[in-house]
Amino acid sequence: MRKPTAWILLLIFLAAAGLRMQALARMRNSYSMGGISVSFGFLARNILYGRGLVLISNPTHAQVYKEGLKTLRLPKMQAVPDNPNGKRNPFIIRMPGYGVLLALSWLLAGKQDFFFLQIFQVLLDAAAVFLVFDIARRLFSRRVGLIAAALYAAPGPAV
Secondary structure (H helix, E strand, O other): OOHHHHHHHHHHHHHHHHHHHHHHHHOOOEOOOOOOOHHHHHHHHHHHOOOOOEEEOOHHHHHHHHHHHHHOEOOOHHHOOOOOOOOEEEOOOOOOHHHHHHHHHHHHHOOOOOHHHHHHHHHHHHHHHHHHHHHHHHHOOHHHHHHHHHHHHOOOOOO
């Protein structure tokens, strides 16, 4: 890669990251940010506590879901009571990978907050400009690759 191209691509990445961080700051605890659902929070908690890929029946969970749907905000998981003795149901709503990743982010951060994984998602999405550039460069040209990367970095569906 030529040196000017690397610098331009780095600037595009920084712009993409900045725009996505701005969107994250504006919608940090929103249900619409990253497709996060409360069930992944409960799953991540159970993984952290060694209970496996299960959801545990808890009367307060229904209240948390209803409140989230009413306010369209993610709950503060540390404030939601835990019920380790409730009925354990296998997590079959969706694939558990996101819950596992959320548990890992909570383990590394030391706090049960969706924000840490959201930051990772923002940076991963911004880094996709490199992949977009490379695909367009291989298919067309360096110039087209830079244009494609810049378009991907711009606000819109990606943000």
